[in-house]
Amino acid sequence: MKSPKIWRQLPLSRQLLIAVNSVLLVVVTLFVVIDHRLRIVRHVDQARVALSEEAKTLYEAAVALDGSETRAVQKLVDDVCARMNTMDSPGHHIALQWQGELLQANSHGRASPEMIDAMIASAKDVAMRQPMKQSIVVGSFAGPAGAVYVSEKRSNLISSAREELLRQLSAVVIAGAVATAVVNLMLYLVVTKPMRKLVASLKSVGEGNLDSRTQNLSCRELRYLGDQINVMAERLESSDRDRRLHMAKAREIQQNLRPDVIQIPQLRIDSSFEPADDVGGDYYDVIALNDSQVLICLADVAGHGVPAAMAATLLKAFVCEAAKVTIEPSEILCRVNRQYCEYVVSGHFATMVLVRIDLVERRVVYANAGHEWPFVHRGGLPVERLEAGDLLLGVEVDTEYEQAAIPIRPGMKIVLVSDGVTEAFNPSEEQFGTQRVEQVIASGMNDHANELTKRFEDSLNDFRSGRAAFDDTTLLVVEIL
Template structure:
C-alpha cells in the first residue's frame, strides 16, 4: 500500500508540473477566469477517471484559485494554510492529515494537486480488485484451455488404453490399442500392444502344452479294458486340463485284477504329475509276486513319500478282484469309503483301512475282504464328487450320493453314473467343477466258469505289460 501511495504522490507531482506549465502560459494572455475554467476542466476529468477527491489549487502573485469540492474534513484542514504564500507551507505536514499533495512552484504560479489518502486507497483497492478479476478470468480461461488440451491429448487416449488393459485382464489376450498423434501416448500404446501379443503367444503355447499333457494323461487311463466277472463304467472330469485323480484296472499274472482309484492333493499340473507317478509305482509294485495288497500299497507309499514334495499326499483305494471266486479284497489309504449296494438292496461301505499315502513312509494298512454276488454294485469316487458345492456353499455330500446311487440302481451301469454326474452338475448350477471329479462304478456279473480263465488273464496281463508306459 505504501508503494502505491508513493506512486500516487509521484503522479500528482507530474500532474502539478503539467498544470503549472499550462497556467504560466495562460496568465500571460488570459484572465484569471480562463485559468479557473482550465483547472475546473482538468479537475473534472480527473474526478471522472480515477480521483473522485481530486483538488487543484493555483497560487498567483498573492491570490489563489481552487478547483474541486473537498470533503468537510479536508476543507477544514486546507483552511489552516495560506496557499497565497506557498513558501510558508510545510508540505510534510499534509501526510499527517491523510492527504497526498503534488506541488510545483514557478515565477508566475504555484500549483498544488491534492487527493485524500482515503480516495487513494479506494482507488488502489479498486485497481487491485480489477487486476484480480482479470487474473481470475484469465486463470479460468487458461484452466479451460488446459483441461480441453488434456482431455483431447491425454484423457481420451488414456481411457482407450485403460479399456485395452481391462480387456487383456479379462482374458482377451491379443487385444490391440489404437495409435495416437501424441508420441508419448503412442509409445505407451505400443508397449501395451507388445505386452498383449507376448501374453497371447505365451498363452497359446501354454494351451498347446496343456492339451498335449491332457492327451498323455488320457492315454495313461484304462481304455476298453474288460474285467472278467465285472462290468465297469467311469466318468473322469478334471478341474483343469489335467487332473490329480487317477484310476486303473491292472491284470495280474495269476488271473486276478487290481482295481485302483486315487486322488493326489491339489489339482492341475502338480497333481497330474503325482498321479502319473502313482501309476508308475503301482505298475512296478504289481509286477512282483506275491500279489499281496498290503505289500503293494506299502511299496507304493514308501516310494511316493520319498519322491514327492513335503506336505503332498494322496488317497488311494486299491482292490484285488478274483473272478472265479468273486472275492474282493481291498486296502484304502484314507480314501473316501466306497458304496456297495447288494443285489438285495442292502447297503455296505468299503471303508478306509489306514493313513493317506505319502504322510508316513512306514505306515501300516489293514486288508478287508468280501464276496460279491451277481447284481451287486460298487461306486468308487474322488472327493470332487462329495465336495461339489451349490450356490449357498452346501456340499453334495456322501449321504446324498448314496441316496442317488440307490435310486438309479436298476438302470444300466453307465446310465446310472451319467445320471449321478448330471445331478452333481445341477447341484453346482452347471458350473465347472472346482476339483477333479471321478466316478468309477462296478457291477458283478454272472459268468460261466472257464477252465482256462487263469491262462486268459495271464495273456491279458502280458499284453498290457507290453504297452509302452
C-alpha cells in the same frame, strides 16, 4: 507425511491437471499483485501531473484577475474547487501562497492550517524526489506572484485504480478460465485419454485377452510405451499358445493312461473323469490280475494341474509294477507307498483305495490309504461303506496297510469316488456330500453301470448350477452281474 502418499495415489491425469492449474493460478496471482502495485503508482503519478497542470492554470488565471485583489482570487479558488468537488473530484482541494497570504478553498469545508501545511510539505517532498505515502496527492506551481497547490485524496485514486483492476481482473479470469479449459482439454487428449487406453490394454492382457493391442497414441513417448505393451502381449500370446499346445499333449497322454474298456464276464465297469485343470491329479485303473480276479484302483494326489498329474502318472507305474508281484491290496499299497516316498517331493501326499474282486471265491478284498470310503449297494439293502482305512501315501515310508473282505452278492454295485465328488460346491456354498452320493446310488438301484454313471454326472451338474469344479472329479462304478 500423508500428503506425498495421497499425491502418489492420485491418477496421472489428476496430477497433471492440479500441477498445470496450480502454476496458472500462481502466475495469475503474481500478475494481479504486481499489477495492482504498479497501477497505484501510475495513478498517483498521473494524478500529480494533472494536479500540477491545474495549479499552473489557476496561477495564470489568478494573475490575469489583478493579482493585488486577493478577494477575486479567493472567489476564483472557491468556484473552481466547488465545481471539481461536485463533478469529477470529490476530495479536491486548492490552496495558495499569494501576496504574502495563505488562501484556501472554503466551499467544501476542508480548509484548515493543518491541511495547507500538509499540502506544502507534500509538494516539497515531491520536489526533493522523496515522495512519502501520505493521505493526499499534491500538484503545485510557483511563480513571481506566489504558489498554487492542488490536492486530491489518495484513497480516491486507490479506489479508482482498484475499480479498473477489477475490470481487468475479470477479463484475466475469463481469459484464464478459457486458457485452463484449453490446457485441460489438451492434457486430456494428449495424456489422459492415451494413458487410459494403455491402462485398459494392460488390464485386458492381465485378464487373459492376449490379442489386445494399443494404437493411435498421441506422442512418441506414449507410442513407445504402447509398442512395448504390444510386444509383451504378443510374447505372452505366443507363450500361452505354446503352453496350450503342451497341455493338450499332456492331456492326451493322460487320457491314454486311462484303462481301456475291459470285457470281463460277470462285470460291468464304467467311469467318469473331469479334471479341474488341463490335466488332473486323479488316477484310476482297472487291472485284470487273471481270468477271475480284477483290481480296481482310484487315487487322488493333493492339488491339481501338472505337478499332480506327474505324481498320478508315477502312481500308475507303481501300482502296475506292484500288481505283478502280489495281488493282495494291502501289500500293493505298502510297495506303492515306499516308492512314492522315495520319488515324490516330500509333503506331496496322495490317497488311494484298492479293491480286488474275486469272482471264483465270490468276495471283495479292499485296502485304503486315506481315500474316500467306497460305497457298496447290495440288492435292496441300504447303501454301505467299506470303512477300513490307513495313513495317506507319502507320509511314512514304513507304513503297514491292512485289508478287509466282504462276500459278493448278485447285483452288487461298488462305487469309488474322489473328493471332487463329495466336496463339490453349489453357488450357495453347500457341499454335495456323501449323503447325496448314497441317494443317487439308491435311486439308481436298477441302473446298469453306465446308466448310474450318467445319473451321477447329471446330479453333479444340476447341483453345481454352472459353478466350475475346484478339484478333479472322478467316479468309478463296478457292477457285479
